[in-house]
Amino acid sequence: MFKILFVCTGNTCRSPMAAALLADIAEKAGMAGRISIASAGLAAGRQPASAQARSVMRQAGLNVDNHCSQQLTLQLLTAADVILTMTAAHKQALVGMAAGLEGKLYTLAEFAGETRDVSDPFGGSEAVYRECAGQIRQLLTQAWGKIVSLAGKK
DSSP states (O other), X not given: OEEEEEEESSSSSHHHHHHHXXXXXXXXXXXXXXXXXXXXXXXXXXXXXXXXXXXXXXHTTOOOTTOBOOBOOHHHHHHOSEEEESSXXXXXXXXXXXXXXXXXXXXXXXXXXXXXXXXXXXXXXXXXXXXXXXXXXXXXXXXXXXXXXXXXXX
16 A cells, blocks of 8 residues: 655645545546555644635535544654655655655655645635645646556555
8 A cells, every 4th residue: 555645734724635635536546445645734733624625625526524633743754655745844844853754755746846835725715725725636636647656666
């Protein structure tokens, strides 16, 4: 099983949406049983996904209603085959947290061949969340071939 971990700040917006969107892409491609997807936050409590994230995901036919944020742990970092952060600052915060992160730690955009951060929708309107989810979906679609290739080597 190829393990992907998404990391953001609070694990209530971007990373749970990224996990749901990637699970949808994997399911549609017949790869759901080959990829394990998790998300965590650098400063996460035990919170549900934000109301806007839940609504936007429902509108996309996805469900994060049962999501409960989790704090990033050393165990999650070391278990992952690829760690995708939402921003360069998140990536930088992880550098040096655990041995062996080199070669498996990227920003989502970097992994997709771009150089931008995924904007934080926290506190924004549903439209802001929808725009963020669109950005994440675009990056995941661009990175899908790379994910499939890496999963095939696992």
